[in-house]
Each structure stands twice: as C-alpha cells, then as structure tokens.
Amino acid sequence: GQQLNQSPQSMFIQEGEDVSMNCTSSSIFNTWLWYKQDPGEGPVLLIALYKAGELTSNGRLTAQFGITRKDSFLNISASIPSDVGIYFCAGPLYNFNKFYFGSGTKLNVKP
Amino acid sequence: NAGVTQTPKFRILKIGQSMTLQCTQDMNHNYMYWYRQDPGMGLKLIYYSVGAGITDKGEVPNGYNVSRSTTEDFPLRLELAAPSQTSVYFCASSPYRDAADSPLHFGNGTRLTVT
Numbered sequence: 001g002q003q004l005n006q007s008p009q010s011m012f013i014q015e016g017e018d019v020s021m022n023c024t025s026s027s028i029f030n031t032w033l034w035y036k037q038d039p040g041e042g043p044v045l046l047i048a049l050y051k052a053g054e055l056t057s058n059g060r061l062t063a064q065f066g067i068t069r070k071d072s073f074l075n076i077s078a079s080i081p082s083d084v085g086i087y088f089c090a091g092p093l094y095n096f097n098k099f100y101f102g103s104g105t106k107l108n109v110k111p
Numbered sequence: 112n113a114g115v116t117q118t119p120k121f122r123i124l125k126i127g128q129s130m131t132l133q134c135t136q137d138m139n140h141n142y143m144y145w146y147r148q149d150p151g152m153g154l155k156l157i158y159y160s161v162g163a164g165i166t167d168k169g170e171v172p173n174g175y176n177v178s179r180s181t182t183e184d185f186p187l188r189l190e191l192a193a194p195s196q197t198s199v200y201f202c203a204s205s206p207y208r209d210a211a212d213s214p215l216h217f218g219n220g221t222r223l224t225v226t
Binding site: 004006033035040041042043044045048088090098099100101102103104 | 115144146151152153154155156159169170201203214215217218219220
C-alpha cells in the first residue's frame with residue numbers, strides 16, 4: 001500500500017521553541033492535509049494544502065506543499081504545552097475516496 | 112451539533128466473538144470511512160462508503176464487514192475477533208468528493224481489545 005513517511009517519529013522540546021516536521025512520499029499527491037490527534041480523541045484537521053509550493057498558516061502553524069508534490073512540511077512556532085499530541089500528514093491518492101495517513105510525529109513540550 | 116459519534120468507547124472481546132462498532136453522523140455527509148490505528152502507527156483504511164448502499168474495501172479489509180443502509184450510519188462488523196484486531200477504530204465522514212472542500216471529520220474512536 002501507499003506509504004507516507006513522517007519524521008521525526010517523536011520530539012521532546014522546551015516550551016517556546018520552534019518545531020519542524022515533514023512528510024514524504026514516493027508518489028505524487030495533489031492535496032496534503034495535516035491533522036493533530038490529542039490523547040483519546042480523533043484527529044482534527046489543522047491545515048489543508050492544494051497547490052505545489054503553497055505556503056499556508058493557521059495561527060502559529062505554517063505548512064508547505066513541496067514543489068515536487070512528494071513532500072510537505074509543518075512548522076510550529078513558539079510551542080506551548082497544548083501543542084502536545086500526535087501530528088499526522090495525510091493525502092488522497094488517485095481519487096478522493098481513499099485518504100492515506102503517515103505514521104505520525106509525537107510532540108512532547110516541556111513547560 | 113454532534114458530528115461523528117462512535118459507540119462503544121471501549122470493548123474487550125474474547126477470541127472468536129463477534130461485535131458491531133457503531134458510527135453515526137448528523138452532518139448529512141455522503142462519504143464515510145473506517146480506520147484502525149495500531150499503537151505508534153498511523154491510520155489504516157479498512158472500508159469506505161461513497162453513499163448509502165455503496166461500500167468498498169480499503170487497505171486492510173480482511174476480517175471486517177460493513178453496510179451502509181442510510182446516509183447517517185456506517186457500522187463495522189467483526190465476525191470472528193482475533194488478537195490482531197486489537198486496535199483503536201476511528202470512523203470519519205466528509206461531505207464531498209473533492210478533498211479541497213471535504214476534510215475528514217473524525218469520531219473519538221472505539222478502543223477494542225481481543226484476548
């Protein structure tokens with residue numbers, strides 16, 4: 001099946017630090033989605049990207065759709081304790097009936 | 112607005128037992144999905160449906176069955192539970208085919224343990 005590779009797998013950072021994570025694929029995606037999952041809950045959409053090269057922000061979060069259409073990046077600036085959770089990249093391949101998810105980046109923020 | 116509701120939240124099954132995981136959404140979404148999330152892993156698509164009466168297999172359909180008799184409900188059936196089916200199951204829905212207008216809306220999950 002399709003694989004979306006996320007890195008790093010986990011991160012331990014200090015409150016106030018900036019965070020970067022990325023997602024790569026061997027296939028071309030036309031849409032990239034970034035989700036956050038809080039413990040015990042379902043994933044929630046953070047940012048959606050629709051065009052190669054697109055840079056989109058949502059508060060302290062900024063995501064970019066890679067030029068090759070095979071990667072995407074998520075940055076979080078000035079992290080706070082509530083940023084703790086698992087961040088997933090996702091995208092539809094071939095058709096929008098099937099969304100594939102990466103294995104996630106687990107973020108831990110020390111106050 | 113309840114969104115996507117899953118029941119039960121937790122369940123423990125013995126090997127060989129069967130059960131149905133319930134999922135209902137009140138947003139009139141056409142598309143519904145079932146994912147499983149194993150510890151430390153991403154979400155794997157089990158089955159999906161593009162509308163009432165239509166279902167199709169995802170990445171990992173073996174051991175599961177689904178039905179979609181109404182727009183609102185998309186139950187997932189496990190006929191002969193196996194330890195490999197221990198996982199957290201998420202139901203999701205979206206309104207349109209174009210992902211630009213239809214991010215997935217997730218329920219809060221059902222944590223299933225098979226012993």
